[in-house]
Amino acid sequence: MSIKKVMVGMSGGIDSSVTAYMLQKEGYEVEGVYLKLHNRTDGYHEKNLGFIEDVANFLSIKYHVLDLADDFSKEVYDYFVDSYLQGTTPNPCVKCNKQIKFGAMLDFAKSHGASYLATGHYVKTDGKFFYEADDKTKDQSYFLAQVSPDALPYMMFPLSTYKKEDIIKFGSELNVAYKKITEKSESQEICFVETIYTDVIKRHANIDKAGKVLDEMGNEIGEHKGYAHYTIGKRRGFTVHGAQEPHFVTKLNPKDNTITVGKKAALEVNEVLCSNLNMYIDEKEFSCTVKLRYRTTATTCDVKIQGNEVIISLKEPVLGVAAGQLAVFYDEAKVIGSAFIKSTIS
Numbered sequence: 494m495s496i497k498k499v500m501v502g503m504s505g506g507i508d509s510s511v512t513a514y515m516l517q518k519e520g521y522e523v524e525g526v527y528l529k530l531h532n533r534t535d536g537y538h539e540k541n542l543g544f545i546e547d548v549a550n551f552l553s554i555k556y557h558v559l560d561l562a563d564d565f566s567k568e569v570y571d572y573f574v575d576s577y578l579q580g581t582t583p584n585p586c587v588k589c590n591k592q593i594k595f596g597a598m599l600d601f602a603k604s605h606g607a608s609y610l611a612t613g614h615y616v617k618t619d620g621k622f623f624y625e626a627d628d629k630t631k632d633q634s635y636f637l638a639q640v641s642p643d644a645l646p647y648m649m650f651p652l653s654t655y656k657k658e659d660i661i662k663f664g665s666e667l668n669v670a671y672k673k674i675t676e677k678s679e680s681q682e683i684c685f686v687e688t689i690y691t692d693v694i695k696r697h698a699n700i701d702k703a704g705k706v707l708d709e710m711g712n713e714i715g716e717h718k719g720y721a722h723y724t725i726g727k728r729r730g731f732t733v734h735g736a737q738e739p740h741f742v743t744k745l746n747p748k749d750n751t752i753t754v755g756k757k758a759a760l761e762v763n764e765v766l767c768s769n770l771n772m773y774i775d776e777k778e779f780s781c782t783v784k785l786r787y788r789t790t791a792t793t794c795d796v797k798i799q800g801n802e803v804i805i806s807l808k809e810p811v812l813g814v815a816a817g818q819l820a821v822f823y824d825e826a827k828v829i830g831s832a833f834i835k836s837t838i839s
């Protein structure tokens with residue numbers, strides 16, 4: 494039987510290093526690929542590539558560097574900036590997984606004769622569906638739910654049945670390389686945001702323009718420092734004259750640079766409208782559970798698909814649902830589809 498080649502997406506971190514190591518131990522021919530996704534000049538890429546070089550030397554594997562900075566800028570970065578300026582909350586990792594990691598990187602793997610593309614994501618697949626990882630605290634299925642069903646037969650996620658502690662133990666077998674890769678801290682939430690997202694937006698627009706805080710009736714009740722500093726559910730950083738109870742952002746209005754706030758109950762959402770559907774099943778009307786943001790428990794709902802639009806009727810109200818985030822549909826641990834949130838109805 495011929496040995497199958499697996500391309501491993503290597504970031505220089507422990508998860509993808511252990512992924513490469515595990516697959517090699519299983520008998521696959523392993524090659525690595527590092528994606529240059531942005532033009533950070535603070536030594537970020539050099540440091541990551543230094544770690545990858547050590548691991549590649551230890552495993553005696555070949556690795557490639559693929560510059561996708563232009564694609565990333567168009568598909569992920571511009572979308573990220575535009576979304577905040579339009580008053581929505583983007584999810585750049587979801588876009589990156591769809592277009593870059595399991596789009597362009599998968600094409601690269603195939604063009605280099607690999608039968609599979611592996612990453613250190615904590616998620617399971619059977620080639621048709623994604624499933625939540627066994628370690629629920631690390632599960633990344635939410636971020637992968639926009640990936641095309643056509644890509645699934647080529648994916649491998651060897652970490653999916655392990656806990657992070659197990660991975661650290663496996664990593665210790667990488668000897669020389671191990672010490673260095675554990676020096677690399679866990680990936681930041683968003684790889685191109687060094688501290689806070691507003692620093693990125695400020696490079697493209699003046700977002701520090703004070704504006705009015707409105708109540709649900711449209712009355713002016715306070716002041717804020719610029720709408721792009723806020724996301725739905727935020728309760729600090731603006732004034733509400735004479736408020737006794739906490740107030741939360743319920744709406745961002747870029748057109749007139751106002752934000753609407755209300756008491757906690759005003760955050761309750763019963764219906765969610767979505768678009769940009771990506772489904773792994775064919776049904777158009779079904780009941781399931783849905784996650785309306787990462788790190789939340791799934792809620793039961795009825796889903797109705799009409800063309801590329803989706804109406805989600807929640808069985809229980811959910812607090813603070815932000816347009817721009819992803820709604821991910823689950824049948825227990827199985828991901829059955831997803832769509833981007835366009836608007837909400839309370």
Ligand SMILES: Nc1ncnc2c1ncn2[C@@H]1O[C@H](COP(=O)(O)OP(=O)(O)OP(=O)(O)O)[C@@H](O)[C@H]1O
Nearest residue numbers: 502503504506507508509526527528612613614680
């Ligand atoms: N720049 C990159 N080039 C190639 N593959 C990448 C890159 N960044 C991430 N990946 C792949 O996607 C997986 C998940 O990325 P994520 O940013 O969530 O990293 P992580 O869980 O901290 O993993 P790691 O410890 O490997 O950095 C990584 O394990 C790796 O396989």
